[in-house]
Amino acid sequence: MKTVSSVDPQTARRARGIGIRAVAKKAGVSTATVSRFLNRPESVSAELGSRIRTIIDEVGYIPDASARALSSRRTRTIGAIIPTIDNAMFAQGLQALQRYLASQNYLLLLATNEYDLDVELAQARNLVSRGIDGLLLRGDAHHDALRDLLRSQEIDFVNVGVYSPDKPYPSIGVDNAAAGRCIARHLIDLGHRSIGVVAAMQRNNDRAQARLRGVTSAIAEAGLTLEPDWFVQVNYKLDEARQAGRAILKRANRPTAIVCGNDVIAYGVMLEAQKLGFDVPRDLSVVGFDDLEWSRHLQPSLTTIHMPTDEIWTRAGEYLVNKLEGHPAMMHREIDFSLVVRESSGPPPSTTARKKAAE
Amino acid sequence: MRRSRRNRQTIKMSDVAEAANVSPSTVSLYLRRPGAVSKRAGAAIQSAIEELGYVPNLMAGGLAAARSRVVGVVVPSMRNAFFAQTVSAMQAIMSSRGLQVMFGNTDYDEAAELDLVRAYLSWSPSAMVITGLHHAPLTRDLLRAADCPVVEMWELGASPIDLAVGFSHDEVGRAQARHLIRKGRRRLAFLGARMQDDRRAMQRADGFAAEAREAGIAAEIVHHIKPASAETAAALLAKALAKDPAIDGVAASNDTIALGLLFECVRRGLDVPQHLSIIGFGDLEFAAFSNPSLTTIRPFGDVIGEEIAGLVLSVLEGGERPENAIINTGFVVVERGSA
Numbered sequence: 196m197k198t199v200s201s202v203d204p205q206t207a208r209r210a211r212g213i214g215i216r217a218v219a220k221k222a223g224v225s226t227a228t229v230s231r232f233l234n235r236p237e238s239v240s241a242e243l244g245s246r247i248r249t250i251i252d253e254v255g256y257i258p259d260a261s262a263r264a265l266s267s268r269r270t271r272t273i274g275a276i277i278p279t280i281d282n283a284m285f286a287q288g289l290q291a292l293q294r295y296l297a298s299q300n301y302l303l304l305l306a307t308n309e310y311d312l313d314v315e316l317a318q319a320r321n322l323v324s325r326g327i328d329g330l331l332l333r334g335d336a337h338h339d340a341l342r343d344l345l346r347s348q349e350i351d352f353v354n355v356g357v358y359s360p361d362k363p364y365p366s367i368g369v370d371n372a373a374a375g376r377c378i379a380r381h382l383i384d385l386g387h388r389s390i391g392v393v394a395a396m397q398r399n400n401d402r403a404q405a406r407l408r409g410v411t412s413a414i415a416e417a418g419l420t421l422e423p424d425w426f427v428q429v430n431y432k433l434d435e436a437r438q439a440g441r442a443i444l445k446r447a448n449r450p451t452a453i454v455c456g457n458d459v460i461a462y463g464v465m466l467e468a469q470k471l472g473f474d475v476p477r478d479l480s481v482v483g484f485d486d487l488e489w490s491r492h493l494q495p496s497l498t499t500i501h502m503p504t505d506e507i508w509t510r511a512g513e514y515l516v517n518k519l520e521g522h523p524a525m526m527h528r529e530i531d532f533s534l535v536v537r538e539s540s541g542p543p544p545s546t547t548a549r550k551k552a553a554e
Numbered sequence: 555m556r557r558s559r560r561n562r563q564t565i566k567m568s569d570v571a572e573a574a575n576v577s578p579s580t581v582s583l584y585l586r587r588p589g590a591v592s593k594r595a596g597a598a599i600q601s602a603i604e605e606l607g608y609v610p611n612l613m614a615g616g617l618a619a620a621r622s623r624v625v626g627v628v629v630p631s632m633r634n635a636f637f638a639q640t641v642s643a644m645q646a647i648m649s650s651r652g653l654q655v656m657f658g659n660t661d662y663d664e665a666a667e668l669d670l671v672r673a674y675l676s677w678s679p680s681a682m683v684i685t686g687l688h689h690a691p692l693t694r695d696l697l698r699a700a701d702c703p704v705v706e707m708w709e710l711g712a713s714p715i716d717l718a719v720g721f722s723h724d725e726v727g728r729a730q731a732r733h734l735i736r737k738g739r740r741r742l743a744f745l746g747a748r749m750q751d752d753r754r755a756m757q758r759a760d761g762f763a764a765e766a767r768e769a770g771i772a773a774e775i776v777h778h779i780k781p782a783s784a785e786t787a788a789a790l791l792a793k794a795l796a797k798d799p800a801i802d803g804v805a806a807s808n809d810t811i812a813l814g815l816l817f818e819c820v821r822r823g824l825d826v827p828q829h830l831s832i833i834g835f836g837d838l839e840f841a842a843f844s845n846p847s848l849t850t851i852r853p854f855g856d857v858i859g860e861e862i863a864g865l866v867l868s869v870l871e872g873g874e875r876p877e878n879a880i881i882n883t884g885f886v887v888v889e890r891g892s893a
Contacts, residue, residue, distance in 0.1 A: 272673060281638040290632055293659055297666065302673055305657050307645065314649070321624065321654045325677055433839050466843050489840070492784050492817040 221250045272302045273515060274322035275331040278310045278400075282431055283459070283487050285333075288355075288508035292331070295509045299516050301328075310399045316341045323348050329515040331355050331508075334401045335366060351518045355511045356402055360527040367511045367528040371402050374500045374532045375409025378482050379454055381498070381534055383417045387452040387480065387543045390414060391425030393439045393464055395456035403456055406484060410454050425450050429460060436463025444471055444479070451479060451543035458483035458490050461497055465539065476541035486535055495538030503530050573602035584652075585623070590871070596652075625866065626674025627657035628667060628684040630752070633781060634808060635838055636855050637685070640707065643859025644683070651867060653680055662751035664690045671696055681705065681866040687712045688753055703869040705862050708853075709754055710882055717869075719861045719881045723754045726851050726885055727761025730805035730833050733849070733887055735769055739803025739831050742766050742773040745790040745815065746807035747782040755807040758835065762805050774798060782807065787814025791822075802830060803893070809834040809841050812848055816892065831893035846891030853885045 219226045224243070232239045232247050239247070273296060277285050293303045306322065308315035316338045322330065323344060330345065330352040342364075345352050354366040382390055392410055395403035414421050425443055429435040436455070440463060443449060453468075455461035461483030465475055473479045475495055483490060483499040490497040507530050517524035567585075571578040576595050584591045584599045591599070625648055629637040645655040658670040667684075671693050674682060682697060682704045689697070697704050697715050704716040711722060727744070734742055744762040749755045759775045766773035776794045780786045790811065794801055806812035812834030819826050826832055826846055834841065837852035861881045868876050 279638070279642070280632055281635055281642060286632040286638070290659065290661070293661065302669055303658065304673070305659070306655070307641070309642075318654060321656070325622075325624070433843055437843075462840075462843070488784060489813070492814075494820065 218247065218250055222247050270326045270328055271300060272304055272325075272327050273329045273331070273512070274304045274306065274319075274327040276306045276308055276315050276318050276322070277333050279307050280305070284457075284485055284502065284504050288504040291505035292508040292512045295512045296516070299512075301512075301516065310396075312336070312338050312341075312399060316344075319344060323350060328519055329353075331511055331515065335359055335362065335364070336399060336401050351515055353511050353514050355507060357405070358527065358529040360529075365514060365524075365526045367514060367530065368402075368507060369502060369530050369532045371405035372409035372412075374484070374502075375406040375454075376413040377409070377532070377534050378484065378498075378500050379410040379413035381536065382452045382454065382480060382482065382540065383413065383419070385452075385480070385540065385542050387450075388419055389425075389450040389452070389543075390419065390421065391443050391450035391453040392421060393427050393429060393436060393443070393453060393455050393460050395460065396428050396430055406456060422448075422450075424448075425453075429456075429463075431457070431459055433459060433463045433466075436460040437467040440464035440467035441471070444468055444473065452540070453479065453481050455481065455483045458485045458487040458497060458499055461499065461539075462489070462493070465493070465497070475539050478544055480540040480543070482540050490535075491537065493539075498537045498540040499535055501533045501535045503532070506530055569606055570599060570602045573606060574598040622677045622679055623653050624674070624677055624679045625653050625655050625681045625683060626670070626677075626679045627655055628660060628670050628674075628682075629657060630660050630662045630667075630685050631781075632659050634810065634836060636708070636836060636853070639855035640859040640862070643856040644863050645859075647860060647863035648866070651871075653866075662748070664693070668693045668696075675700055678702070680870055683707055683862055683866075685709070686753065687714060687718070703866050705865060707858055707862060709757075710880065711757070714880065717865050717876070717879050719858050719865065719883060721853055721882055721884050722761075723757035724761035724764075726835060726853075727758035727763075727805070728765040729851060729885070729887055730758070730835070731762045731765035731769075731771075731773065733833055733889070734803035734805065734831055734893060735766070735771060737803070737827075737831055737893060740771055741798060741801045742771060742803045742805070743794045743798065743801050744773065744775045744805045744807070745778075745787070745794055745811060746775065747778050747780060747786045747790070747811055749777050749807065750779055752807070758805075758807060772798075774801075782810040782814075784810075784814040784817060787811045788818040791815055791818045804830065804832055806832065806834045809836040809838040809848060809850055812850065812892070813838075813840055813844055816844055816846070816848065826892050833893040837888055841888070842890065844892075849890045849893035850888050851885050852888050854883045857883045 216226055219229045228239060229247060232244055280286050296303045306318040308318055319341050330350055332352060332354050333356055335354040335357050354364060356368040357366050358368040358370050359366045394407045397404050411421055424446060427439040427442060429439050453464055455464055461481055465481045468475055468479050475481055483497050486499045486501040490499050510528055514524045567581050568578050571581045576599060580591055580595055581599055584596055627641060641657055648655055660666040660670060668690055675696060679702055681702050682700060684706055686709045687706050706714045706718045708720045710718060710720045744759045746755050746759050749759060763773050763775055774797055776790055778786050778790050806815060812832055815832050816826060819830060824830050834848050834850035837850045841848035841850050861883060865876055
């Protein structure tokens with residue numbers, strides 16, 4: 196892999212910064228000539244090359260941020276690519292991240308990729324070509340081309356929302372599988388033997404996948420099965436969650452508890468259950484994930500996993516800032532979750548009570 | 555197509571041109587105005603860019619004057635879903651035309667807004683989209699001097715710098731008051747969060763009070779400096795009841811407050827709507843599913859995004875200033891159970 200010899204990167208960057216036109220004009224040559232010289236110095240005479248080099252050094256003024264970035268390698272801008280902002284957890288986390296970065300004098304630029312890895316790659320290319328100092332990415336499922344891009348451009352980055360200590364790239368997050376296991380265990384410990392799951396869409400969502408993995412492994416460890424009829428995947432929409440709840444609860448054979456992939460799904464399932472005449476938690480336990488703001492105010496209040504979103508995103512920002520400023524930075528960081536037991540979970544109805552409810 | 559293992563930094567526009575079988579000037583045009591090349595050429599160029607891993611650095615090679623494909627968007631908050639819908643709708647249309655939406659959150663801070671605007675303008679964006687009509691003088695100057703379309707969104711009223719898509723918040727406040735009055739409420743209050751920063755909420759409050767006053771009906775404006783939350787709503791209700799224990803109709807500055815009010819009323823044993831009618835603003839997803847379901851005002855956040863995309867594209871691709879520089883996307887009153 197022979198690399199083409201060129202003018203030293205420092206000089207080339209400065210030339211691009213001040214605008215090749217200005218250099219060309221001063222040197223009395225065309226922009227094409229200057230451009231050629233920057234990419235292949237041997238394509239012009241030694242004398243011309245030396246003249247162009249001198250002019251570049253003399254002129255020096257860099258009019259725009261991107262060029263400044265090229266010469267000094269610092270824009271004090273950090274990018275973050277997230278699936279969507281139409282999600283309370285992302286919105287909250289980004290707000291916390293932004294506050295932290297602002298306090299460190301960094302500007303935060305956001306782009307969304309709607310769970311599409313191709314779009315994520317395009318957005319990353321776009322941000323990198325603007326000259327960001329660092330990048331936050333959601334999860335660790337990315338295009339190889341994205342990893343290559345970050346490596347070749349030497350962009351510091353961190354995967355947020357996953358904790359993968361065995362992987363060679365930085366990650367910070369909660370062990371979602373452990374959290375999934377924890378909340379399923381809570382229901383099993385209460386005595387539930389028939390448990391349903393309304394999960395978030397699994398595609399391109401490693402966080403949702405990890406949670407589901409934890410839930411199903413806890414169920415399997417207890418010697419129980421997750422009936423296919425009691426398992427639905429839905430988008431982050433109240434309406435879809437309601438329909439999923441309805442589909443599960445209208446069956447003759449139904450679970451006594453439903454684990455929901457996140458609180459929004461839990462709200463939908465719980466609302467529908469109540470509408471269908473179920474008393475939560477007496478007839479049915481419903482649990483969520485994330486501990487959104489409303490969860491403690493609902494009636495009954497929602498049992499859920501508290502996710503320290505602010506802390507996750509702030510620490511991710513800290514990692515990047517420390518790395519950029521040459522301070523020691525922990526490459527992997529696991530943040531603790533906690534089970535918050537409220538009113539929506541309780542013991543399963545006794546067999547007689549269940550028979551009565553079924554009538 | 556041969557796969558090059560060259561360091562991506564040395565892949566040039568001419569390489570892309572060669573791979574796509576077009577001239578370098580066509581590639582250059584595509585990078586600046588994707589809609590200006592034929593679909594076939596555009597597709598060939600895009601696929602060459604991806605295959606070669608070309609990262610277009612439009613600042614190099616004397617293209618400093620060329621426009622990037624970035625649309626810089628500035629929003630004041632991400633707490634509410636309003637701006638999320640708009641950005642989403644805008645992005646869906648713009649990305650299909652090769653424009654990439656980048657956004658930033660100011661948290662209602664004018665200095666942060668200036669920083670963001672400066673950052674975007676340094677990239678020669680294809681367009682700027684900024685929330686509201688009020689900006690710091692320097693920000694306004696920068697936007698006026700920008701030579702790309704500038705759209706101010708989510709607010710109509712004063713003259714925009716260039717283009718505007720939104721609706722009148724004064725009208726929203728008036729509509730909230732009219733609805734409560736029509737329902738027979740006679741002692742009104744507008745409960746607002748963070749109105750010292752959120753001018754649009756203040757406009758709604760003022761419109762509400764003006765409409766009530768004109769109808770000869772008592773109305774208070776109750777304010778809390780903290781952002782909208784269940785806690786803020788509870789504090790607002792307490793304050794409102796302390797001022798006037800007989801209030802029977804309240805408008806909230808947004809649905810987050812309205813929902814919080816509903817929860818607080820349940821806790822206090824206050825019957826909604828019998829004892830107290832509540833009307834919100836936003837028609838956030840929860841509104842239809844709360845108990846009672848929330849009567850609210852629905853602005854059309856996604857339509858705002860679509861109209862902005864349409865305006866920007868018509869300027870970029872047509873090169874002309876559109877006939878309608880100001881688009882009123884309006885709102886509707888959604889009557890449900892709480893008022």
